[in-house]
Amino acid sequence: MPSVLIAPSxxxxxxxxxxxxxxxxxxxxxxxxxxxxxxxQFVDNISFGPGIVQTIRGLTSLPLDVHLMIERADHYVPxxxxxxxxxxxxxxxxxxxxxxxxxxxAIREGGCRAGLTLNPETPFAFVEPHLPNIDLLLIMTxxxxxxxxxxxxxxxxxxxxxxDLRSSLGMHYALEVDGGITxxxxxxxxxxxxxVIVAGTAIFKTNDYxxxxxxxxxxxxxxxxx
Ligand code: DX5
Ligand code: ZN
Numbered sequence: 098m099p100s101v102l103i104a105p106s107x108x109x110x111x112x113x114x115x116x117x118x119x120x121x122x123x124x125x126x127x128x129x130x131x132x133x134x135x136x137x138q139f140v141d142n143i144s145f146g147p148g149i150v151q152t153i154r155g156l157t158s159l160p161l162d163v164h165l166m167i168e169r170a171d172h173y174v175p176x177x178x179x180x181x182x183x184x185x186x187x188x189x190x191x192x193x194x195x196x197x198x199x200x201x202x203a204i205r206e207g208g209c210r211a212g213l214t215l216n217p218e219t220p221f222a223f224v225e226p227h228l229p230n231i232d233l234l235l236i237m238t239x240x241x242x243x244x245x246x247x248x249x250x251x252x253x254x255x256x257x258x259x260x261d262l263r264s265s266l267g268m269h270y271a272l273e274v275d276g277g278i279t280x281x282x283x284x285x286x287x288x289x290x291x292x293v294i295v296a297g298t299a300i301f302k303t304n305d306y307x308x309x310x311x312x313x314x315x316x317x318x319x320x321x322x323x
Pocket of ligand 1: 106108109131133164239240241242243244245246275276277278295296297298299
């Protein structure tokens with residue numbers, strides 16, 4: 098089991114050849130698949146819903162890490178559980194319009210890992226009360242909605258805080274980072290305490306997914322872009 102898990106974000110995959118992209122990224126050593134659900138309300142972009150998650154479930158046995166950037170996640174969570182998610186992460190911001198404690202409980206009761214996340218602009222204090230009730234804390238390193246944005250290094254302060262609290266309070270949530278992650282920025286994340294790295298562009302926009310994944314783990318230099 099590698100010490101850092103790599104979760105390729107399918108937002109950057111080739112949807113015309115999704116099945117072969119899934120095979121390639123699996124053979125390349127992906128640990129989880131990160132599925133970004135965008136509703137055009139909570140974020141300014143639209144991706145896909147539970148139907149496509151279910152299709153992906155039928156194409157892979159890798160854990161499906163579903164990141165809900167949507168309003169009223171509580172209403173949609175059962176459909177993503179049914180579709181085959183293994184972890185479901187919801188947003189803490191009031192604009193996400195749900196009762197966070199209740200949504201997290203519903204995710205766990207559905208047999209999934211319960212994740213919580215916050216936008217770069219959102220203070221870390223928003224997630225603190227929920228830390229004992231989550232399995233996964235996702236620190237956004239870009240404002241969500243689009244792949245290919247620039248990493249925000251100042252978010253490492255939140256990663257370090259999450260790591261400090263986790264060890265001082267004996268909590269067990271996995272610490273995940275998402276947005277603008279390259280081999281170089283992954284190193285900062287790992288040094289700050291991250292154990293799951295989400296990356297779209299840095300994997301799917303290269304010619305060699307295996308080399309890209311090894312580079313994200315810090316094992317070799319990044320391959321050239323395709
Ligand atoms: C941002 C999504 C990310 C994004 C990552 O809206 O949550 O998962 O697709 O893509 P890259 O790695 O290209 O920044
Ligand atoms: Zn994401």
